[in-house]
Amino acid sequence: MAADTNPGGTDPVVEITGLWTCFGQTIVHAGIDLDVRRGEVMGLVGGSGSGKTTLLRQMLALERPHRGSVKVFGVDLHGCARAELEAVRSRWGVLFQNGALFSALSVYDNIALPLRELRALDEALIHDLVLSKLQMVGIEAQHARKMPSQLSGGMIKRIGLARALALDPELLFLDEPTAGLDPDRSESFVKLIQELREELHLSVVMVTHDLDTLVALADRVAVLCEHRLLAVGPIREVTMLEHAFVRNFFRGERGLRALEVLEDMQRLMPI
Amino acid sequence: MSGAVPAAAPSLSESTDQRGRRLVQVEGCWKLQRLAPELQHIDERLGRIARGGEARWDLQGIEAIDHAGAALLRRAWLQAGSPEVLTRPEHEPLFRRIEAARASPLPSARKRLPPWLVPGVWVLHVLGHLHGFVVLVGLVAMDIARALARPWKAPWREISANLYRTGAQALAITALVGFLIGVVLSFLSSNQLKLFGADLFIVNILGVSIIRELGPVLAAILVAGRSGSSMTAQLGVMRVTQELDAMSVMGIPQMYRLVMPKVVALAIGLPLLILWTDAVALLGGMVAAQAELGLSMLFFIDTLPAVVPIANLYLGIGKGVVFGVLIALLACHYGLRIRPNTESLGAGTTSSVVTAITMVILVDAVFAVLFRDVGLGF
Numbered sequence: 001m002a003a004d005t006n007p008g009g010t011d012p013v014v015e016i017t018g019l020w021t022c023f024g025q026t027i028v029h030a031g032i033d034l035d036v037r038r039g040e041v042m043g044l045v046g047g048s049g050s051g052k053t054t055l056l057r058q059m060l061a062l063e064r065p066h067r068g069s070v071k072v073f074g075v076d077l078h079g080c081a082r083a084e085l086e087a088v089r090s091r092w093g094v095l096f097q098n099g100a101l102f103s104a105l106s107v108y109d110n111i112a113l114p115l116r117e118l119r120a121l122d123e124a125l126i127h128d129l130v131l132s133k134l135q136m137v138g139i140e141a142q143h144a145r146k147m148p149s150q151l152s153g154g155m156i157k158r159i160g161l162a163r164a165l166a167l168d169p170e171l172l173f174l175d176e177p178t179a180g181l182d183p184d185r186s187e188s189f190v191k192l193i194q195e196l197r198e199e200l201h202l203s204v205v206m207v208t209h210d211l212d213t214l215v216a217l218a219d220r221v222a223v224l225c226e227h228r229l230l231a232v233g234p235i236r237e238v239t240m241l242e243h244a245f246v247r248n249f250f251r252g253e254r255g256l257r258a259l260e261v262l263e264d265m266q267r268l269m270p271i
Numbered sequence: 272m273s274g275a276v277p278a279a280a281p282s283l284s285e286s287t288d289q290r291g292r293r294l295v296q297v298e299g300c301w302k303l304q305r306l307a308p309e310l311q312h313i314d315e316r317l318g319r320i321a322r323g324g325e326a327r328w329d330l331q332g333i334e335a336i337d338h339a340g341a342a343l344l345r346r347a348w349l350q351a352g353s354p355e356v357l358t359r360p361e362h363e364p365l366f367r368r369i370e371a372a373r374a375s376p377l378p379s380a381r382k383r384l385p386p387w388l389v390p391g392v393w394v395l396h397v398l399g400h401l402h403g404f405v406v407l408v409g410l411v412a413m414d415i416a417r418a419l420a421r422p423w424k425a426p427w428r429e430i431s432a433n434l435y436r437t438g439a440q441a442l443a444i445t446a447l448v449g450f451l452i453g454v455v456l457s458f459l460s461s462n463q464l465k466l467f468g469a470d471l472f473i474v475n476i477l478g479v480s481i482i483r484e485l486g487p488v489l490a491a492i493l494v495a496g497r498s499g500s501s502m503t504a505q506l507g508v509m510r511v512t513q514e515l516d517a518m519s520v521m522g523i524p525q526m527y528r529l530v531m532p533k534v535v536a537l538a539i540g541l542p543l544l545i546l547w548t549d550a551v552a553l554l555g556g557m558v559a560a561q562a563e564l565g566l567s568m569l570f571f572i573d574t575l576p577a578v579v580p581i582a583n584l585y586l587g588i589g590k591g592v593v594f595g596v597l598i599a600l601l602a603c604h605y606g607l608r609i610r611p612n613t614e615s616l617g618a619g620t621t622s623s624v625v626t627a628i629t630m631v632i633l634v635d636a637v638f639a640v641l642f643r644d645v646g647l648g649f
Contacts, residue, residue, distance in 0.1 A: 090304060091304060102613075103611070103612035103613045103614070104612055104613050104614035108377070118303075118307050120306075120307045120308075120310040120311065121310065121339070122314075124346070125339070125342050125343065125346070127377065128338075128342040128346075128369055128372050128373055129338050129339055129342055129372075131372035131373075131375055131377065132338050132342070132368045132369050132371070132372035133338070134372075135368065135371055135372055135375065136368065140375070141375040141376060141377050141378070142378055144377055144378065145377075145378050145380065145381070147612065148612070149610065149611045149612055167303055167304070168302060168303050168304075168337035168338060168339065199364060199365075200337075
């Protein structure tokens with residue numbers, strides 16, 4: 001693959017330069033530059049309507065920016081050949097906000113689908129792989145034949161994650177991974193992503209509203225506000241910023257609680 | 272180690288160690304993305320090595336591996352019956368994961384029914400549909416009675432919207448189809464009639480066939496395909512997106528606001544569409560008759576009431592009411608049975624249209640038998 005000019009190096013996995021997005025007369029992004037480094041978890045935050053989801057969709061080559069470029073694994077998504085894009089797509093996994101499981105396929109077939117699409121693996125191997133992914137996300141084999149409509153929201157998220165991990169991707173996109181989960185479930189989901197990150201050496205780009213998730217997972221945070229990136233950096237640096245949005249978002253009552261936990265954790269286990 | 276795909280290709284080598292035992296050395300990158308292009312080849316080699324019998328497997332040379340690679344290798348050394356496998360400690364969890372996945376039993380696929388039970392299931396299925404349909408007819412009848420009892424509270428806005436969508440917006444397509452059928456029918460008939468010098472009978476033929484049969488059936492089939500499918504899909508999507516549930520919990524009666532207006536709207540709209548289709552088809556027929564037989568349009572219009580009894584028109588319009596009610600009821604019946612998944616949505620819409628068209632033709636045949644003494648006397 002031509003994209004791997006520097007395997008194992010510190011090349012950014014995702015590289016956004018000078019990105020502009022407009023919907024008609026409305027400007028959504030006005031010149032955004034963002035790098036996601038290999039092996040890190042990048043949290044993308046911003047108010048409602050600030051264009052987080054649009055930015056994510058542009059990173060997934062589902063939408064085209066007005067101006068600027070998005071490179072993933074060094075490949076310019078909006079200016080490359082089809083085959084190159086296909087190759088990139090097989091190296092990332094995406095967890096959509098509502099799981100986006102195929103409602104006509106069982107849990108097992110949902111996860112097996114990307115594996116079968118390779119047309120290289122036999123059914124016995126696919127069986128082993130599907131069950132190991134299911135186990136990885138903490139779903140018992142007895143649920144494998146169920147249809148998505150028979151599952152709870154938390155299970156749909158987990159199975160969506162298992163499907164995103166089916167091809168053992170290097171890069172994982174998470175859109176609101178804990179939205180719609182109760183605190184207990186969302187905590188265990190966060191823990192799951194932490195474990196998987198260790199086990200699979202993943203880079204993660206995560207859009208989230210949930211401060212607890214952000215504090216627990218993100219190495220760096222990018223704050224999207226007023227069409228630009230207000231700040232990119234470790235969460236503690238970002239929270240120090242003097243800006244109305246940051247103050248409300250991170251240093252509101254909820255934010256302070258989440259940050260307190262962070263401080264406590266760091267006191268107990270100095271990094 | 273980073274998550275990048277390392278350059279080293281997956282490699283396998285066989286040798287004998289100092290104590291004369293077979294040694295299989297596995298090296299390189301054993302990740303799925305790397306393996307996929309040459310997987311068949313690698314799998315064959317693994318199989319050949321495994322059939323060679325017991326050996327020590329040394330996996331310490333592996334630079335990177337994922338579940339797919341681990342599953343592949345594990346299968347090979349199990350096949351060889353090799354107890355001795357050396358792995359890097361950081362790869363251990365992967366192999367353990369595959370091991371555990373292997374051990375967890377998958378529930379068996381849905382059991383297939385024994386063949387002697389299949390007809391029974393079929394009968395139950397049909398009975399279920401019949402039961403559902405009868406219940407729906409009853410509910411709609413009650414809703415209509417309720418609307419008549421308190422006409423100022425009836426869902427007029429919904430009825431009007433449905434009338435516009437199913438009626439007014441179908442004017443163009445019914446006109447196009449009607450006109451062309453009229454032209455074709457007139458052209459072919461005039462050719463035959465000319466042979467017998469019975470030119471004038473073109474008015475009878477076109478009048479009776481279009482007003483009594485073709486107009487109603489054509490319009491009904493077009494509406495079944497156009498509006499029936501959209502009604503089914505609308506109700507189905509509302510089920511998938513829980514909009515039906517949202518209506519229920521707000522205390523808005525689904526039948527009264529969704530189903531009844533559709534039925535009423537089609538019962539009014541389809542007869543009007545039939546009238547329109549009849550008119551346009553006759554116009555097409557007149558145009559072709561003038562071109563082919565030199566029959567003037569004025570003469571055609573003049574003769575029509577004399578040779579085609581008005582009962583035919585009433586019959587055609589009466590059919591339209593029945594067809595309209597039938598199409599709307601069937602569309603809603605299938606729409607409300609859709610389960611919240613995409614496959615069910617597709618299947619439900621197809622069944623709705625196919626059933627509606629079949630029923631229209633079936634009921635038309637019943638009409639033809641029942642009213643054989645009406646409107647055909649000369």
